[in-house]
Amino acid sequence: MLPPTAVFYFPWEVKSLGEGKSVRTFGRLSCYEADESRASLSCHHASKEHKVFVHTLFVEPFNPIIGAQYLVLGETESYEGFGVMIRARVLNCVDGVNIALLQKAIEGQRSFFRERERKDGGSQTTRYHR
Numbered sequence: 001m002l003p004p005t006a007v008f009y010f011p012w013e014v015k016s017l018g019e020g021k022s023v024r025t026f027g028r029l030s031c032y033e034a035d036e037s038r039a040s041l042s043c044h045h046a047s048k049e050h051k052v053f054v055h056t057l058f059v060e061p062f063n064p065i066i067g068a069q070y071l072v073l074g075e076t077e078s079y080e081g082f083g084v085m086i087r088a089r090v091l092n093c094v095d096g097v098n099i100a101l102l103q104k105a106i107e108g109q110r111s112f113f114r115e116r117e118r119k120d121g122g123s124q125t126t127r128y129h130r
Contacts, residue, residue, distance in 0.1 A: 006073050008106045011043040012050040014076070015084055021076045023086060026094070026102065027052050032064040039091075041070055043099075053085040068095040 006022040014025055027041025030051070037057040043050050054072055056062070071094045072086055079085035 008109065010045070010103070010106065011041065011052045012045045012048075014052050014086070015050075017076050017084055019076055019078050019084070022074070023076055024071065024073045025052055025086070026069060026071045026097075026099070029064055029066055029068055029070050032056075032066065034060075038085075039064065041072065053079065053082045054091065055079070055085050055087045056091060057087075059088045059091040062091060065093055065095070068093050069097055069099065070094060071097075 006024045008024045009017065011025050011027045014023065017023065025041070027043040027050075029039060030042040031040040033039070037055060037060060039054045039056050041052045041054060043052075052072070054074070055077070058074075071090075071092045072088050073090040074086040074088040076084050077087055
C-alpha cells in the first residue's frame, strides 16, 4: 500500500503538524550531523528564522551542501528534544530555485484545491492543507 500524497507545507507550518503526516517542504541546509543522520533546514519568514529537522537515514549517503536550498519529502514523526521531525524519503538540492515563486505556486495550488472542494460541495474528503 502506498503512503498518502504528500502535501506542501511551509517550513513555519511543520511544527504544528501531528505525527504520521506525509509532507513536502523546503529550506536552506543549515546543519548536517552524519553520525546522527540528522539535518536541519532553515527558512526566514516574517522576520523569524524557522527550522525544520530532518531524519536522513533513508536518503544516505548524500553530499550535503551547507547553505544550499533543499526540498524534502517524507513523513512527520515526534522526536524528543526536537518536536516534529521529518523522516526524509527524498531530499533534493534545489539551489537556484526562486523561493518566492515557489511560495506563490504553493499558495496557488492551495487556492485551486479549496476552489475545487467548494465546487464539489464538500462531498469529497480531501487531504490537502487549507
